[in-house]
Amino acid sequence: MAGLSIWHVLIFAIVVILLFGTSKLKNLGKDVGGAVKDFKKSMKDEDETTASLNEPRTIDAQVKNSESSIKS
Template identity: 45%
Template sequence: MGIFDWKHWIVILIVVVLVFGTKRLKNLGSDLGETIKGFRKAMNTEDEKTETPAPASTTEQLHQPQTIDAQAQKVEEPARKD
């Protein structure tokens, strides 16, 4: 038997319908469907953005090593007067 018995699921379904009503369940189902559609659409547009290759000049500039030309200088601190 256990929780996966079909009789238990029927009782749970009847209790849920009695508590929430069919109108709320219908709205909940449509809201859930819209949410899933929006998620899929967002995932598809994200995939399209990542599949678009970047221009060649931009990728070449990103992979070029850069050096910083600087010269170190010693800074002397003034003597303290105690």
């Protein structure tokens, strides 16, 4: 792990908690979680809108699609 032991990580965590306090770290966690949630939602919305854009656009495909819709 790049020369880091569990003690290095533990000391780093203690220093960060002492510098910023638990309330600021909790708020930071909420902000990051909200940002990730919004990002996932926007990716899902984008996938739904681009699904219709991925249809074939060639003339042959359009003719086949219109013929199949006429037969139905």
